[in-house]
Amino acid sequence: MALFDLNQNPITEVPHADDYNRIGAQLSAQELTDMETWVDNYLTQHAIVTAAQMVPPNFGQPFTPVLRATNQNQDLSSKWIGLFLWAAIMDRPEDWFFKNAIDDEPERGKLYWRP
Helix, strand or coil: CCCEEECCCCCCCCHHHHHHHHHHHHCHHHHHHHHHHHHHHHHHHEEECCCCHEEEEECCCHHHHHHHHCCCHHHHHHHHHHHHHHHHHHHHCCCCCECCCCCCCCCCCCCECCC
């Protein structure tokens, strides 16, 4: 299945791939697996999500390593986690849709839902 925009166009790439890959490369395979498992369970339980609502307060586990990978930069950590969520949703077996969480403010995050 796939991730689609509001016009039902399939999305096949993670935006800001350079940042996403650079930070992801600083995380261990186990840290990435822990985050993948956590996000997969979260997406199974929720039909509507944003990265902001998904992440535990203060970048709690399993997302604490992202802070290390970004030298404690919370804005960059938040951006990376949002991209991680994007990638995870693209890999899901069911269809998902997204839009800007706040209209006309793409930098404020995305709202994802499955029909």
